[in-house]
Amino acid sequence: MDEVNVIGLGYIGLPTALMFASSGVRVIGTDCKADVVEMLNKGELPFDETGMNDLFLAAKKNNIEFSSEYKKMRNYVVAVPTPFNPETKLIDESYIVKAVKQILEVCSNDATVVIESTVAPGTIEQFVRPIIESSGKTIHIAHAPERILPGQMLYELNNNSRTIGVDDEETGRHLKALYSSFCRGEIIVTDIKTAEMTKVIENTYRDINIAFANELATICRDGGMDVYEVIRIANKHPRVSILSPGPGVGGHCIAVDPWFLVGRYKEKAKLIRVAREVNDNMPSIVAHRIEDLMKENGVVSYEKVGLYGLTYKENINDVRESPTLQLLSLYKEQKDHFCVYDPYVKTKMVDGQVFDMHEFVNRCDFVVIMIGHDEIKNNSYILNDKIVLDTRNIAHNLNHLYHL
Numbered sequence: 001m002d003e004v005n006v007i008g009l010g011y012i013g014l015p016t017a018l019m020f021a022s023s024g025v026r027v028i029g030t031d032c033k034a035d036v037v038e039m040l041n042k043g044e045l046p047f048d049e050t051g052m053n054d055l056f057l058a059a060k061k062n063n064i065e066f067s068s069e070y071k072k073m074r075n076y077v078v079a080v081p082t083p084f085n086p087e088t089k090l091i092d093e094s095y096i097v098k099a100v101k102q103i104l105e106v107c108s109n110d111a112t113v114v115i116e117s118t119v120a121p122g123t124i125e126q127f128v129r130p131i132i133e134s135s136g137k138t139i140h141i142a143h144a145p146e147r148i149l150p151g152q153m154l155y156e157l158n159n160n161s162r163t164i165g166v167d168d169e170e171t172g173r174h175l176k177a178l179y180s181s182f183c184r185g186e187i188i189v190t191d192i193k194t195a196e197m198t199k200v201i202e203n204t205y206r207d208i209n210i211a212f213a214n215e216l217a218t219i220c221r222d223g224g225m226d227v228y229e230v231i232r233i234a235n236k237h238p239r240v241s242i243l244s245p246g247p248g249v250g251g252h253c254i255a256v257d258p259w260f261l262v263g264r265y266k267e268k269a270k271l272i273r274v275a276r277e278v279n280d281n282m283p284s285i286v287a288h289r290i291e292d293l294m295k296e297n298g299v300v301s302y303e304k305v306g307l308y309g310l311t312y313k314e315n316i317n318d319v320r321e322s323p324t325l326q327l328l329s330l331y332k333e334q335k336d337h338f339c340v341y342d343p344y345v346k347t348k349m350v351d352g353q354v355f356d357m358h359e360f361v362n363r364c365d366f367v368v369i370m371i372g373h374d375e376i377k378n379n380s381y382i383l384n385d386k387i388v389l390d391t392r393n394i395a396h397n398l399n400h401l402y403h404l
Protein backbone atom coordinates (compact mmCIF):
# COMPACT_ATOMS: atom_id res chain seq x y z
CA MET A 1 0.00 0.00 0.00
CA ASP A 2 1.39 3.43 -0.92
CA GLU A 3 1.38 6.28 1.58
CA VAL A 4 1.09 10.09 1.52
CA ASN A 5 1.50 12.90 3.99
CA VAL A 6 -0.79 15.67 2.70
CA ILE A 7 0.40 19.06 3.90
CA GLY A 8 -2.32 21.72 4.16
CA LEU A 9 -5.92 20.61 4.80
CA GLY A 10 -7.76 23.45 3.08
CA TYR A 11 -10.06 23.54 0.06
CA ILE A 12 -7.68 21.42 -2.05
CA GLY A 13 -5.62 19.44 0.46
CA LEU A 14 -8.51 18.02 2.46
CA PRO A 15 -10.60 16.60 -0.42
CA THR A 16 -7.40 15.25 -1.96
CA ALA A 17 -6.36 13.57 1.32
CA LEU A 18 -9.83 12.02 1.70
CA MET A 19 -9.78 10.86 -1.90
CA PHE A 20 -6.41 9.12 -1.50
CA ALA A 21 -7.49 7.52 1.80
CA SER A 22 -10.84 6.28 0.53
CA SER A 23 -9.01 4.73 -2.45
CA GLY A 24 -6.77 2.64 -0.22
CA VAL A 25 -3.69 4.87 0.11
CA ARG A 26 -2.45 5.32 3.70
CA VAL A 27 -2.80 9.03 4.52
CA ILE A 28 -1.73 11.40 7.23
CA GLY A 29 -3.17 14.88 6.82
CA THR A 30 -1.10 17.65 8.38
CA ASP A 31 -2.17 21.23 9.04
CA CYS A 32 -0.53 23.97 11.07
CA LYS A 33 -3.94 25.06 12.39
CA ALA A 34 -4.54 23.08 15.60
CA ASP A 35 -8.30 23.78 15.51
CA VAL A 36 -8.65 22.25 12.01
CA VAL A 37 -6.76 19.11 13.09
CA GLU A 38 -8.86 18.86 16.25
CA MET A 39 -12.13 19.20 14.31
CA LEU A 40 -11.11 16.52 11.83
CA ASN A 41 -10.01 14.16 14.60
CA LYS A 42 -13.47 14.62 16.15
CA GLY A 43 -15.04 13.67 12.82
CA GLU A 44 -16.15 17.18 11.80
CA LEU A 45 -15.43 18.83 8.46
CA PRO A 46 -14.17 22.45 8.45
CA PHE A 47 -16.15 23.36 5.28
CA ASP A 48 -18.99 21.94 3.18
CA GLU A 49 -18.59 20.40 -0.23
CA THR A 50 -20.99 18.19 -2.16
CA GLY A 51 -20.44 14.54 -1.18
CA MET A 52 -17.64 15.24 1.29
CA ASN A 53 -19.41 13.74 4.34
CA ASP A 54 -19.65 10.35 2.68
CA LEU A 55 -16.09 10.58 1.43
CA PHE A 56 -14.93 11.40 4.95
CA LEU A 57 -16.67 8.29 6.31
CA ALA A 58 -15.07 6.13 3.62
CA ALA A 59 -11.64 7.66 4.30
CA LYS A 60 -11.94 7.08 8.04
CA LYS A 61 -12.66 3.39 7.48
CA ASN A 62 -9.31 3.20 5.71
CA ASN A 63 -7.52 4.72 8.66
CA ILE A 64 -6.70 8.32 7.75
CA GLU A 65 -5.03 10.33 10.54
CA PHE A 66 -4.77 14.07 11.11
CA SER A 67 -1.88 15.76 12.86
CA SER A 68 -0.10 19.08 13.31
CA GLU A 69 3.18 17.32 12.68
CA TYR A 70 4.93 16.28 9.50
CA LYS A 71 5.49 12.52 9.28
CA LYS A 72 8.09 10.27 7.68
CA MET A 73 6.31 8.89 4.61
CA ARG A 74 7.17 7.88 1.07
CA ASN A 75 5.23 10.74 -0.58
CA TYR A 76 4.32 14.31 0.35
CA VAL A 77 1.59 16.36 -1.31
CA VAL A 78 1.83 20.06 -0.54
CA ALA A 79 -1.42 22.06 -0.85
CA VAL A 80 -0.68 25.29 1.01
CA PRO A 81 -1.75 28.82 -0.06
CA THR A 82 0.19 30.76 -2.69
CA PRO A 83 -0.99 34.38 -2.49
CA PHE A 84 0.54 37.20 -4.51
CA ASN A 85 2.20 40.35 -3.26
CA PRO A 86 -0.29 43.14 -4.08
CA GLU A 87 2.51 45.62 -4.85
CA THR A 88 4.96 43.61 -6.93
CA LYS A 89 2.30 41.14 -8.21
CA LEU A 90 4.91 38.41 -7.65
CA ILE A 91 3.99 35.10 -6.05
CA ASP A 92 4.46 34.78 -2.29
CA GLU A 93 6.21 31.42 -2.13
CA SER A 94 6.82 31.55 1.65
CA TYR A 95 4.20 28.91 2.63
CA ILE A 96 5.62 26.43 0.12
CA VAL A 97 9.19 27.07 1.20
CA LYS A 98 8.27 26.58 4.85
CA ALA A 99 6.41 23.33 4.09
CA VAL A 100 9.30 21.93 2.05
CA LYS A 101 11.79 22.79 4.80
CA GLN A 102 9.65 20.97 7.36
CA ILE A 103 9.30 17.96 5.07
CA LEU A 104 13.08 17.81 4.71
CA GLU A 105 13.45 17.66 8.49
CA VAL A 106 11.52 14.38 8.69
CA CYS A 107 11.65 12.61 5.32
CA SER A 108 14.05 9.88 4.31
CA ASN A 109 16.11 9.58 1.15
CA ASP A 110 14.12 8.78 -1.99
CA ALA A 111 10.90 10.46 -0.84
CA THR A 112 8.73 12.22 -3.45
CA VAL A 113 7.55 15.78 -2.82
CA VAL A 114 4.61 16.91 -4.96
CA ILE A 115 3.67 20.58 -4.97
CA GLU A 116 -0.06 20.87 -5.75
CA SER A 117 -0.39 24.57 -4.90
CA THR A 118 -0.60 26.79 -7.97
CA VAL A 119 2.74 28.50 -8.64
CA ALA A 120 4.19 30.88 -11.22
CA PRO A 121 6.31 29.18 -13.91
CA GLY A 122 9.85 28.78 -12.59
CA THR A 123 8.91 28.91 -8.89
CA ILE A 124 9.95 25.34 -8.14
CA GLU A 125 13.28 25.80 -9.92
CA GLN A 126 13.97 29.08 -8.15
CA PHE A 127 12.73 28.43 -4.62
CA VAL A 128 12.14 24.71 -4.00
CA ARG A 129 14.98 22.95 -5.80
CA PRO A 130 17.80 24.88 -4.06
CA ILE A 131 16.45 23.99 -0.59
CA ILE A 132 16.13 20.34 -1.53
CA GLU A 133 19.60 20.22 -3.07
CA SER A 134 21.20 21.86 -0.08
CA SER A 135 19.61 19.27 2.24
CA GLY A 136 21.90 16.59 0.78
CA LYS A 137 18.95 14.16 0.51
CA THR A 138 17.87 12.51 -2.75
CA ILE A 139 14.30 13.76 -3.18
CA HIS A 140 12.08 13.49 -6.26
CA ILE A 141 10.31 16.79 -6.92
CA ALA A 142 7.02 17.09 -8.84
CA HIS A 143 4.26 19.58 -9.59
CA ALA A 144 0.69 18.25 -9.87
CA PRO A 145 -1.63 21.26 -9.91
CA GLU A 146 -5.29 20.64 -9.15
CA ARG A 147 -8.09 21.68 -11.49
CA ILE A 148 -11.21 21.21 -9.39
CA LEU A 149 -14.20 23.50 -9.28
CA PRO A 150 -15.69 24.34 -5.86
CA GLY A 151 -19.19 22.86 -5.70
CA GLN A 152 -18.17 19.81 -7.76
CA MET A 153 -14.73 19.12 -6.39
CA LEU A 154 -15.15 15.43 -5.73
CA TYR A 155 -16.62 14.67 -9.13
CA GLU A 156 -13.82 16.65 -10.77
CA LEU A 157 -11.09 15.00 -8.65
CA ASN A 158 -12.32 11.66 -9.95
CA ASN A 159 -12.92 12.61 -13.55
CA ASN A 160 -10.78 15.55 -14.66
CA SER A 161 -7.59 15.05 -16.57
CA ARG A 162 -4.45 15.88 -14.53
CA THR A 163 -1.01 17.22 -15.34
CA ILE A 164 2.06 16.00 -13.48
CA GLY A 165 5.39 17.74 -13.99
CA VAL A 166 8.51 15.74 -13.07
CA ASP A 167 12.28 15.57 -13.72
CA ASP A 168 12.46 11.92 -14.77
CA GLU A 169 10.29 9.14 -16.20
CA GLU A 170 10.55 6.94 -13.15
CA THR A 171 8.97 9.61 -10.87
CA GLY A 172 6.34 10.20 -13.56
CA ARG A 173 5.41 6.49 -13.56
CA HIS A 174 5.33 6.35 -9.78
CA LEU A 175 3.05 9.41 -9.44
CA LYS A 176 0.81 8.35 -12.28
CA ALA A 177 0.18 5.11 -10.37
CA LEU A 178 -0.40 7.00 -7.10
CA TYR A 179 -2.91 9.49 -8.56
CA SER A 180 -4.60 6.71 -10.56
CA SER A 181 -5.81 5.40 -7.19
CA PHE A 182 -8.71 7.88 -7.54
CA CYS A 183 -8.26 9.80 -10.81
CA ARG A 184 -10.05 8.24 -13.77
CA GLY A 185 -9.16 11.10 -16.13
CA GLU A 186 -6.13 11.13 -18.41
CA ILE A 187 -2.89 11.80 -16.51
CA ILE A 188 -0.35 13.69 -18.60
CA VAL A 189 3.27 13.62 -17.50
CA THR A 190 5.45 16.56 -18.54
CA ASP A 191 8.28 18.67 -17.14
CA ILE A 192 7.82 20.81 -14.03
CA LYS A 193 7.85 24.26 -15.66
CA THR A 194 5.31 23.24 -18.30
CA ALA A 195 3.02 21.94 -15.57
CA GLU A 196 3.39 25.23 -13.65
CA MET A 197 2.64 27.31 -16.73
CA THR A 198 -0.29 25.15 -17.83
CA LYS A 199 -2.15 25.58 -14.56
CA VAL A 200 -1.64 29.34 -14.45
CA ILE A 201 -2.75 29.88 -18.03
CA GLU A 202 -5.90 27.78 -17.61
CA ASN A 203 -7.17 30.28 -15.04
CA THR A 204 -5.78 33.22 -17.01
CA TYR A 205 -7.69 32.04 -20.10
CA ARG A 206 -10.91 32.07 -18.08
CA ASP A 207 -10.13 35.47 -16.56
CA ILE A 208 -9.56 37.00 -19.99
CA ASN A 209 -12.79 35.51 -21.31
CA ILE A 210 -14.80 36.78 -18.33
CA ALA A 211 -13.18 40.21 -18.79
CA PHE A 212 -14.31 40.21 -22.42
CA ALA A 213 -17.91 39.53 -21.34
CA ASN A 214 -17.66 42.24 -18.66
CA GLU A 215 -16.28 44.75 -21.15
CA LEU A 216 -19.10 43.93 -23.56
CA ALA A 217 -21.58 44.67 -20.76
CA THR A 218 -20.15 48.16 -20.28
CA ILE A 219 -20.03 48.83 -24.04
CA CYS A 220 -23.63 47.65 -24.49
CA ARG A 221 -24.83 49.80 -21.58
CA ASP A 222 -23.17 52.82 -23.15
CA GLY A 223 -24.65 52.04 -26.55
CA GLY A 224 -28.13 51.15 -25.29
CA MET A 225 -27.91 47.47 -26.27
CA ASP A 226 -28.92 44.36 -24.31
CA VAL A 227 -25.64 42.52 -23.69
CA TYR A 228 -27.37 39.20 -22.93
CA GLU A 229 -29.25 39.27 -26.23
CA VAL A 230 -26.03 40.24 -28.04
CA ILE A 231 -24.09 37.36 -26.44
CA ARG A 232 -26.95 34.88 -26.94
CA ILE A 233 -27.01 35.59 -30.66
CA ALA A 234 -23.23 35.76 -31.11
CA ASN A 235 -22.89 32.38 -29.39
CA LYS A 236 -24.94 30.78 -32.19
CA HIS A 237 -21.76 31.06 -34.27
CA PRO A 238 -20.09 27.62 -34.18
CA ARG A 239 -16.74 29.05 -33.05
CA VAL A 240 -17.95 31.70 -30.59
CA SER A 241 -18.61 30.95 -26.92
CA ILE A 242 -18.75 34.15 -24.87
CA LEU A 243 -19.03 33.82 -21.09
CA SER A 244 -21.39 35.79 -18.84
CA PRO A 245 -20.81 39.28 -17.49
CA GLY A 246 -21.01 39.58 -13.72
CA PRO A 247 -20.28 41.84 -10.75
CA GLY A 248 -16.61 40.80 -10.63
CA VAL A 249 -14.40 37.75 -10.27
CA GLY A 250 -13.98 36.16 -6.86
CA GLY A 251 -12.37 33.04 -5.47
CA HIS A 252 -8.75 32.30 -4.77
CA CYS A 253 -7.79 31.14 -8.23
CA ILE A 254 -8.91 33.16 -11.22
CA ALA A 255 -8.54 36.50 -9.44
CA VAL A 256 -5.00 35.56 -8.31
CA ASP A 257 -3.16 33.34 -10.80
CA PRO A 258 -2.99 35.81 -13.74
CA TRP A 259 -1.07 38.20 -11.47
CA PHE A 260 1.74 35.61 -11.26
CA LEU A 261 2.32 36.11 -14.99
CA VAL A 262 1.96 39.88 -14.79
CA GLY A 263 4.45 39.96 -11.89
CA ARG A 264 7.04 37.88 -13.69
CA TYR A 265 6.54 39.04 -17.28
CA LYS A 266 5.65 42.71 -16.77
CA GLU A 267 6.43 43.88 -20.30
CA LYS A 268 4.93 40.88 -22.07
CA ALA A 269 1.73 40.12 -20.13
CA LYS A 270 -0.21 43.18 -21.35
CA LEU A 271 -3.55 41.62 -22.28
CA ILE A 272 -3.48 39.57 -19.09
CA ARG A 273 -3.00 42.68 -16.94
CA VAL A 274 -5.78 44.63 -18.64
CA ALA A 275 -8.20 41.70 -18.27
CA ARG A 276 -7.43 41.54 -14.55
CA GLU A 277 -8.02 45.27 -14.25
CA VAL A 278 -11.33 45.06 -16.12
CA ASN A 279 -12.53 42.33 -13.76
CA ASP A 280 -11.24 44.08 -10.64
CA ASN A 281 -13.13 47.20 -11.70
CA MET A 282 -16.52 45.48 -11.92
CA PRO A 283 -17.53 46.03 -8.26
CA SER A 284 -16.95 49.73 -8.80
CA ILE A 285 -19.15 49.66 -11.93
CA VAL A 286 -21.87 47.96 -9.87
CA ALA A 287 -21.48 50.68 -7.19
CA HIS A 288 -22.02 53.41 -9.80
CA ARG A 289 -25.04 51.57 -11.12
CA ILE A 290 -26.46 51.34 -7.58
CA GLU A 291 -25.93 55.08 -7.01
CA ASP A 292 -27.61 55.98 -10.32
CA LEU A 293 -30.58 53.70 -9.69
CA MET A 294 -31.00 55.00 -6.14
CA LYS A 295 -31.22 58.55 -7.51
CA GLU A 296 -33.47 57.56 -10.40
CA ASN A 297 -35.88 55.73 -8.07
CA GLY A 298 -35.73 58.09 -5.08
CA VAL A 299 -34.10 55.58 -2.69
CA VAL A 300 -32.18 57.67 -0.14
CA SER A 301 -30.99 55.22 2.51
CA TYR A 302 -28.54 52.36 1.90
CA GLU A 303 -30.42 50.45 4.59
CA LYS A 304 -33.22 50.11 2.05
CA VAL A 305 -30.80 48.63 -0.50
CA GLY A 306 -30.26 44.88 -0.20
CA LEU A 307 -27.30 42.93 -1.54
CA TYR A 308 -28.34 39.36 -2.25
CA GLY A 309 -25.33 37.01 -2.05
CA LEU A 310 -22.03 37.12 -0.20
CA THR A 311 -20.26 34.12 -1.71
CA TYR A 312 -18.06 34.35 -4.77
CA LYS A 313 -20.31 32.15 -6.86
CA GLU A 314 -23.62 30.35 -6.75
CA ASN A 315 -24.68 27.51 -4.45
CA ILE A 316 -21.50 27.29 -2.39
CA ASN A 317 -20.52 28.88 0.94
CA ASP A 318 -17.06 30.15 -0.09
CA VAL A 319 -16.76 33.93 0.32
CA ARG A 320 -13.07 34.34 -0.59
CA GLU A 321 -12.48 37.55 -2.61
CA SER A 322 -16.20 37.66 -3.39
CA PRO A 323 -17.48 40.51 -5.58
CA THR A 324 -19.91 41.46 -2.77
CA LEU A 325 -17.04 41.83 -0.29
CA GLN A 326 -15.11 43.81 -2.91
CA LEU A 327 -18.15 46.06 -3.38
CA LEU A 328 -18.61 46.53 0.38
CA SER A 329 -14.95 47.52 0.75
CA LEU A 330 -15.73 50.56 -1.47
CA TYR A 331 -18.27 51.68 1.16
CA LYS A 332 -16.24 50.92 4.27
CA GLU A 333 -16.30 54.52 5.58
CA GLN A 334 -20.07 54.65 5.39
CA LYS A 335 -22.25 54.51 8.54
CA ASP A 336 -25.53 53.75 6.77
CA HIS A 337 -25.10 50.03 5.86
CA PHE A 338 -26.55 47.97 3.04
CA CYS A 339 -28.84 45.15 4.08
CA VAL A 340 -26.98 41.93 3.14
CA TYR A 341 -28.25 38.36 2.92
CA ASP A 342 -26.86 35.03 1.75
CA PRO A 343 -28.55 31.71 2.53
CA TYR A 344 -25.15 29.96 2.53
CA VAL A 345 -23.51 32.33 5.06
CA LYS A 346 -24.92 31.52 8.45
CA THR A 347 -22.62 33.57 10.70
CA LYS A 348 -22.25 37.34 10.81
CA MET A 349 -19.58 38.58 8.42
CA VAL A 350 -20.60 42.13 7.58
CA ASP A 351 -22.64 45.01 9.00
CA GLY A 352 -26.30 45.04 8.02
CA GLN A 353 -26.40 41.27 7.47
CA VAL A 354 -29.69 39.43 8.02
CA PHE A 355 -30.30 35.69 8.06
CA ASP A 356 -33.80 35.30 6.75
CA MET A 357 -34.93 35.77 3.16
CA HIS A 358 -38.32 37.24 4.14
CA GLU A 359 -36.78 39.71 6.55
CA PHE A 360 -34.36 40.72 3.80
CA VAL A 361 -37.12 41.25 1.25
CA ASN A 362 -39.32 43.12 3.73
CA ARG A 363 -36.53 45.50 4.70
CA CYS A 364 -35.48 46.49 1.18
CA ASP A 365 -36.97 48.70 -1.52
CA PHE A 366 -34.11 48.00 -3.88
CA VAL A 367 -32.42 44.58 -4.25
CA VAL A 368 -29.09 43.97 -6.01
CA ILE A 369 -28.66 40.34 -7.04
CA MET A 370 -24.93 39.71 -6.70
CA ILE A 371 -25.10 35.90 -6.90
CA GLY A 372 -27.61 33.67 -8.63
CA HIS A 373 -28.06 31.03 -5.92
CA ASP A 374 -30.86 28.58 -6.81
CA GLU A 375 -32.89 30.03 -3.92
CA ILE A 376 -33.33 33.38 -5.69
CA LYS A 377 -33.29 31.91 -9.17
CA ASN A 378 -36.33 29.76 -8.35
CA ASN A 379 -38.14 32.45 -6.32
CA SER A 380 -37.34 35.71 -8.06
CA TYR A 381 -41.10 36.50 -8.23
CA ILE A 382 -40.87 37.61 -4.57
CA LEU A 383 -38.95 40.64 -5.84
CA ASN A 384 -41.77 41.67 -8.15
CA ASP A 385 -42.56 44.91 -6.28
CA LYS A 386 -38.92 45.85 -5.70
CA ILE A 387 -36.46 47.77 -7.75
CA VAL A 388 -34.04 45.03 -8.84
CA LEU A 389 -30.52 45.32 -10.24
CA ASP A 390 -29.74 41.81 -11.48
CA THR A 391 -25.98 41.53 -12.11
CA ARG A 392 -26.30 37.82 -13.02
CA ASN A 393 -29.27 37.83 -15.40
CA ILE A 394 -31.22 35.23 -13.45
CA ALA A 395 -34.47 37.13 -12.69
CA HIS A 396 -37.10 37.56 -15.40
CA ASN A 397 -40.46 39.27 -15.84
CA LEU A 398 -40.16 41.58 -12.83
CA ASN A 399 -41.82 44.99 -12.79
CA HIS A 400 -38.71 47.12 -12.14
CA LEU A 401 -35.77 45.09 -13.45
CA TYR A 402 -32.38 46.56 -14.34
CA HIS A 403 -29.13 44.96 -15.49
CA LEU A 404 -25.40 45.77 -15.39
Ligand code: SAJ
Residues within 6 Å of the ligand: 118, 146, 147, 148, 149, 150, 202, 203, 206, 210, 213, 243, 244, 245, 246, 247, 248, 249, 250, 251, 252, 253, 254, 312, 313, 314, 323
Ligand atom coordinates in the same frame (compact mmCIF):
# COMPACT_ATOMS: atom_id res chain seq x y z
N1 SAJ B 1 -17.63 34.28 -13.40
C1 SAJ B 1 -18.25 35.27 -14.17
N2 SAJ B 1 -18.71 34.96 -15.41
C2 SAJ B 1 -18.58 33.70 -15.93
C3 SAJ B 1 -17.96 32.70 -15.17
C4 SAJ B 1 -17.48 33.01 -13.89
O1 SAJ B 1 -18.38 36.42 -13.74
O2 SAJ B 1 -19.05 33.50 -17.05
C5 SAJ B 1 -17.13 34.58 -12.04
C6 SAJ B 1 -17.76 33.71 -10.96
O3 SAJ B 1 -19.00 34.24 -10.54
C7 SAJ B 1 -16.71 33.75 -9.87
C8 SAJ B 1 -15.40 33.78 -10.66
O4 SAJ B 1 -15.75 34.22 -11.96
O5 SAJ B 1 -16.81 34.94 -9.10
C9 SAJ B 1 -14.65 32.47 -10.72
O6 SAJ B 1 -15.55 31.38 -10.77
P1 SAJ B 1 -15.34 30.09 -11.71
O7 SAJ B 1 -16.51 29.21 -11.51
O8 SAJ B 1 -15.05 30.51 -13.09
O9 SAJ B 1 -13.98 29.40 -11.19
P2 SAJ B 1 -13.35 29.03 -9.74
O10 SAJ B 1 -12.46 30.17 -9.31
O11 SAJ B 1 -14.38 28.55 -8.78
O12 SAJ B 1 -12.42 27.78 -10.13
C10 SAJ B 1 -11.40 27.95 -11.11
C11 SAJ B 1 -11.57 26.86 -12.16
N3 SAJ B 1 -10.70 27.15 -13.31
C12 SAJ B 1 -11.18 27.20 -14.57
O13 SAJ B 1 -12.35 27.05 -14.85
C13 SAJ B 1 -10.18 27.47 -15.64
C14 SAJ B 1 -11.23 25.50 -11.52
O14 SAJ B 1 -11.27 24.48 -12.49
C15 SAJ B 1 -9.83 25.55 -10.89
O15 SAJ B 1 -9.50 24.32 -10.26
C16 SAJ B 1 -9.85 26.63 -9.83
O16 SAJ B 1 -10.14 27.88 -10.47
C17 SAJ B 1 -8.47 26.66 -9.17
O17 SAJ B 1 -8.34 26.07 -8.07
O18 SAJ B 1 -7.50 27.14 -9.76
